[in-house]
Every structure is written in C-alpha cells, then in structure tokens.
Amino acid sequence: MSELSKQPTQFGAVAPHYDLLMQGVPYAAWILYLRQILSVWNVTPRTVLDLACGTGNVTELLLEEGYDVVGVDIAEDMIAQARNKADEKGLTIPYYIQDAAELNLEKRRFDLCVSLFDSMNYILEPKRLQMAFERVYAHLNKEGLFIFDLNTDFALQNQFFDQDNIKSTEPLKYDWRSTYYPKSNRCKIDMQFAYAQEGGEIMQFKEVHWQYAYSVQQIVEMLTAAGFSLYETYQAYTLRSPSTTADRIFYVAKKRA
Numbered sequence: 001m002s003e004l005s006k007q008p009t010q011f012g013a014v015a016p017h018y019d020l021l022m023q024g025v026p027y028a029a030w031i032l033y034l035r036q037i038l039s040v041w042n043v044t045p046r047t048v049l050d051l052a053c054g055t056g057n058v059t060e061l062l063l064e065e066g067y068d069v070v071g072v073d074i075a076e077d078m079i080a081q082a083r084n085k086a087d088e089k090g091l092t093i094p095y096y097i098q099d100a101a102e103l104n105l106e107k108r109r110f111d112l113c114v115s116l117f118d119s120m121n122y123i124l125e126p127k128r129l130q131m132a133f134e135r136v137y138a139h140l141n142k143e144g145l146f147i148f149d150l151n152t153d154f155a156l157q158n159q160f161f162d163q164d165n166i167k168s169t170e171p172l173k174y175d176w177r178s179t180y181y182p183k184s185n186r187c188k189i190d191m192q193f194a195y196a197q198e199g200g201e202i203m204q205f206k207e208v209h210w211q212y213a214y215s216v217q218q219i220v221e222m223l224t225a226a227g228f229s230l231y232e233t234y235q236a237y238t239l240r241s242p243s244t245t246a247d248r249i250f251y252v253a254k255k256r257a
Helices: 015-021 027-040 057-064 076-089 126-138 153-157 216-226
Strands: 047-051 068-073 095-097 110-115 140-151 172-181 186-196 202-212 230-235 248-254
Touching: 015 076, 015 172, 027 057, 027 140, 027 248, 047 057, 057 068, 057 076, 068 076, 076 095, 126 140, 126 216, 153 172, 216 230, 216 248
Parallel strands: 047 068, 047 110, 068 095, 110 140
Antiparallel strands: 140 248, 172 186, 186 202, 230 248
C-alpha cells in the first residue's frame, strides 16, 4: 500500500482520477438545463467562457453544441488533464490557468459565461468573489449572460457533502466528511481516497476542500455592484424560485445593454 507524499490540497492529487470520480454526473442533463435557461432568457450565444472548467467535461460538451468555447481554471493539474483530453480527441479548445478574481483574457469577450458544480463556493473571501464577478462582467459582450450555481448555506450547514462509496466495487473509493464553521461561514471537507491500481496496489491520498456559504442576498448585492442589471435565481434544475431548503441555487445575471 503506497502513500502519496503530496500535501493535501484542492484538485491536485485527485485531478488524474477526477473524471472517474465524476462518471455518474449527468453532464448532458446539465447542458440541457443550460439550454432551457438560455431559451427562457431568449439568448443565443456564440462564444462561451467555461470558468472553473476543471478537466473540461462541460467545456467539451459546449464545443459539441457548436459554441466557440474557452476554458479557465485555477488548478494547474485539472487544466493539464483537460488539455491532454483535448489533444487525444483532436479538439481545439484554448485552456488557461487563471484565478477567477484576476481573470484576464485580454480582448476576448463572450456572449455567455458559465461556472458550474459549485465552483464559486471555493472562493472563500467575499471580496475575491466580488472581484470575480467584476472580471466576468468585463469579459462579457453587451447583454451577455453569466450562469453559475452555488451550494447553499443550508446544504453546507447540514453536511450535504458527507458521502462515501466504501462498499462499492469501484476502483476509486472515497469517504468525505464535512465540518461547518458558522462564525466564518466556511465548510471544511476532509476527503479520503483509495485507488486500486492495475497491479492490485492500493494508492491512498487525501484532499482538504473548503467552501464558503454565501447567502442569496450577498450574491445579489455582489452582482449588482459588479454592474449586472438583471438577475434571477432558480432552484437547481428547475425554473422555480428557490425554497428555504434548497441545496443548490442557479443564478443568472445579464450585462447591461
């Protein structure tokens, strides 16, 4: 049994196994939901920025939809995986390693920016999230849309992250346990992994993830301060207003004409 010497971090050791970890995620359904939102908002984008794109699973689907797409993520190891997959598949997708709060793609502007899978929760300082919203605004064309989702404070306070597949037969097993700190609005997730390699050896590693529990009011105030004139909130995967027990909320914001 081997141990990775790398210190616990976010999206580092898990990067080579991320697609295996997320294999049960219905990415196609997420794209259909995006299309539904775009239809409601009467927007037909041509250029799309996938912010916090990870290993590029959604980015590739957006390319298949016919969009001119660019992927950005702060995690170097995740971008390395995305680039390798694109090269193997012969896909032309520009990927950049950048912090969302310091996003700078020079003169590139987009009709749509998406940031999915609670990526914005990983920005632990409200001032940095405000900066990220401002940078997204600067990279949108007039009347461009920004669509993103967040885990709610209800979800993080009630340990919705706690899960495991220890009893499964999957080669990658995991055990996640969360701790919520109400004074700082932060949630710590201790993630233990065990990967069965081809030779039978079990590689164990761990990561420690942190998320910030933002309220709807905070997000709306930030979007307004960033310059967005119209915004809406949806209970995840619906077009209904979020309930008080919603675990995930989608936000849609529109840049001024």
